[in-house]
Amino acid sequence: MRLDVLSIFPEYLDPLRHALLGRAIEKDILSVGVHDLRQWASDVHRSVDDSPYGGGPGMVMKPEVWGPALDDVADGTGPAARAEDLASANPHLLRPQHDDSDTETQAEEDSDLPLLIVPTPAGKPFTQADAQSWAKEHHIVFACGRYEGIDQRVVEDAAQRYRVREVSIGDYVLIGGEVAVLVIAEAIVRLIPGVLGNRRSHEEDSFSDGLLEGPSYTKPRVWRELEVPPVLLSGNHAIVERWRRDQALLRTQAVRPELLAGVELTPQDQSVLDRG
Ligand code: SAM
Secondary structure (H helix, E strand, O other): OEEEEEEOOHHHHHHHHOHHHHHHHHOOOOEEEEEEHHHHOOOOOOOOEEOOOOOOOOOEEOHHHHHHHHHHHHHOOHHHHHOOEOOOOOHHHOOOOOOOOOOOOOOOOOOOOOEEEEEEEEEEEOOHHHHHHHOOOOEEEEEOOOOOOEOHHHHHHHOOOOEEEEEEOOOOOOOOOHHHHHHHHHHHHOOOOOOOOOOHHHHOOOOOOOOOOOOOOOOOOEEOOEEOOHHHHOOOHHHHHHHHHHHHHHHHHHHOHHHHHHOOOOHHHHHHHHHO
16 A cells, blocks of 8 residues: 655654554555655745635645645655655564465455545544545545645545545544544554454454454453453353453443444343343
8 A cells, every 4th residue: 555645744744654554664565655745835935824715813725735736646746756755663573473364465446546535623534444445545645734724625626636535533623634644544554454463453343343342351360459350261262252242232332322323233232231
């Protein structure tokens, strides 16, 4: 997968080359280009923003800067062609892994247009289902807004060269899109086959089956007088799986009850919830 990010603070995107994402870069599963938007600013001050039409506080990001920047990143031309890709921060992490998923092929994406993700609090909420779908993309471009956001015509115009998605990472307002891009990119990249050592670890995560994941435990068996639930030591796989399902159901009911409406419940699931 190819990721390109446009931002006026390229250094904010440095985490994209650390840990599992860095390893994905080393394994050639991922390549990342981070582009300073100001390269496309033409005035002496390299300004990227201007006052809003209709008045009001704050500044709006200029279409004359964003338009050519998105054109170049889509076509691999101009300053986008000269950008160096991010190198992994952790070359030492590349060592043999027990990876059961390297041989899988990525699903073919039927459109040739790259996907443009524009983070904005006014966008559609980003979900795990989006991450699963976008993990099959070949080229994703992220446009990081600042100030009051990007002139809306940029999004309209970009639809000629991209499939455009305006997405929000939650009902709150950040200062800029960079942190949202880190969130979205990490959620996507970990689902690309070969990025996580063991594919089961994301198949059993929260939201994969519509439920929140239940609690997890490791050694020691007793810590500060708190014991690991004995069922986990039983060695009986079926009983452990049932217990995990029950915990996931009960946690979801307690914390995010609205999620249960989208889950197919067996009669046994329903009776666990009724008792909970
Ligand atoms: N005026 C905008 C509004 O009220 O919808 C808020 C702009 S915000 C201060 C600046 C930038 O931060 C946005 O263009 C977007 O890139 C990013 N941003 C802020 N909150 C976000 C969120 N919840 N999800 C995704 N991106 C967000």
